[in-house]
Amino acid sequence: MSKANMLVLEGLRAYLTARISPARALNLSLEAIDPVIVAAPLEPSLNDKGTAFAGSLFSAAALAGWALLTRWCTARSLDAEVALQSSNARFLAPARADFRAIAREPPAAQWEKLGRMLARSGRGRAAVCVDVRCHEAVVMTLDGVYAVMLAGRAK
Amino acid sequence: MSKANMLVLEGLRAYLTARISPARALNLSLEAIDPVIVAAPLEPSLNDKGTAFAGSLFSAAALAGWALLTRWCTARSLDAEVALQSSNARFLAPARADFRAIAREPPAAQWEKLGRMLARSGRGRAAVCVDVRCHEAVVMTLDGVYAVMLAGRAK
Numbered sequence: 001m002s003k004a005n006m007l008v009l010e011g012l013r014a015y016l017t018a019r020i021s022p023a024r025a026l027n028l029s030l031e032a033i034d035p036v037i038v039a040a041p042l043e044p045s046l047n048d049k050g051t052a053f054a055g056s057l058f059s060a061a062a063l064a065g066w067a068l069l070t071r072w073c074t075a076r077s078l079d080a081e082v083a084l085q086s087s088n089a090r091f092l093a094p095a096r097a098d099f100r101a102i103a104r105e106p107p108a109a110q111w112e113k114l115g116r117m118l119a120r121s122g123r124g125r126a127a128v129c130v131d132v133r134c135h136e137a138v139v140m141t142l143d144g145v146y147a148v149m150l151a152g153r154a155k
Numbered sequence: 156m157s158k159a160n161m162l163v164l165e166g167l168r169a170y171l172t173a174r175i176s177p178a179r180a181l182n183l184s185l186e187a188i189d190p191v192i193v194a195a196p197l198e199p200s201l202n203d204k205g206t207a208f209a210g211s212l213f214s215a216a217a218l219a220g221w222a223l224l225t226r227w228c229t230a231r232s233l234d235a236e237v238a239l240q241s242s243n244a245r246f247l248a249p250a251r252a253d254f255r256a257i258a259r260e261p262p263a264a265q266w267e268k269l270g271r272m273l274a275r276s277g278r279g280r281a282a283v284c285v286d287v288r289c290h291e292a293v294v295m296t297l298d299g300v301y302a303v304m305l306a307g308r309a310k
Contacts, residue, residue, distance in 0.1 A: 020208060021200060022180075022202075023208075026180060043176070044177065044180055047177075048170070049236060053175060053217075054214075054238070055177055055215075055217045056210075058210050059210025059211070060210075062210045081204060083204070083209070084246050085246055086243075087244045088241075088243055091238070
C-alpha cells in the first residue's frame with residue numbers, strides 16, 4: 001500500500017473508532033481502503049441462533065459504503081458529510097464466524113457524475129454495493145444509496 | 156395490559172437481552188408487545204454527525220419485526236426460528252434523540268397465510284413493516300421479509 005493510502009487508512013480507521021459509537025460496541029474496524037473492507041468479529045454480534053445478527057451485518061456493510069465515499073471525498077480534499085439514504089439488503093446465509101464487509105468499486109462514470117453534482121450544487125448522491133463475506137461465502141448484500149453534502153451545505 | 160401479555164413481554168424482553176449480544180451493546184430493549192415497540196437510547200448509537208447511526212436504526216427495526224413474529228408464534232405455542240431474509244429501508248430524517256421502532260400489525264390475512272404455510276411445510280414467510288420514530292417524527296421505515304421455520308425443520 002502506498003504511504004498516502006496508508007495515511008488515509010489510518011486516519012479513517014481512527015475517525016471511525018473515535019466518532020461512531022456502535023462501531024466500537026460491535027468492534028467493527030476498517031481493515032483496508034482499496035478495496036474498502038470493514039472487519040467484524042462474530043462474538044459481539046451473536047444472536048439467539050449462534051450466528052451474526054442481521055443488524056450487525058447491515059452495520060458493517062453500511063460503514064463500508066460510508067468509508068468508500070469518505071475515502072473518495074478525502075482524496076479530492078472535499079470536506080463532506082456522507083449519510084445513507086436508502087438501502088436494499090438480502091440476507092443469503094447465516095454468518096457463523098467473523099465476517100467482512102467489502103465495498104465494490106463503483107464504475108468511473110458514477111464517480112464523475114458525483115463530482116459534477118457536488119461542483120454544481122454542493123450535494124450529490126451515489127449508489128454503492130457491498131458484499132458481506134464469511135469464510136469466502138457471501139452471506140449478505142447491500143445496495144445502498146448515500147447522500148453526499150459538502151460542509152456548510154448540510155440542512 | 157393483560158397478565159398473559161405481560162408474561163409474554165417479560166419473557167421476550169429477557170430472551171432478547173440474554174441471547175442477542177448487539178441488543179445489549181446498543182441498549183435496545185423491548186418496551187411493549189401490542190404494538191411491538193423496541194426502545195433505543197441515542198448515546199450508544201451516536202455517529203460522527205451527532206445523530207443515530209443507520210445501522211442502529213436498522214437494528215432496532217429488525218428486532219421489532221423479529222419480536223412481532225416471535226410473539227405471534229409464542230401465542231400459538233409454536234417453537235420457531237425467525238430470521239430476516241430481505242429488507243428495504245428508507246432513512247428519512249436524522250434521529251437526534253432516543254428513538255423507538257414500532258412494528259405495524261400485519262393484516263389478518265397475512266397471519267392466516269403464515270399459519271397455513273407452517274402447518275403444511277413447517278416453513279413460512281411474512282412481510283413486516285416497521286416505523287422508527289424520534290420525537291413522533293418517522294425517521295426510518297423498514298419493509299422486511301422474514302423466514303419462519305418450526306424447530307427441527309431448520310437447515
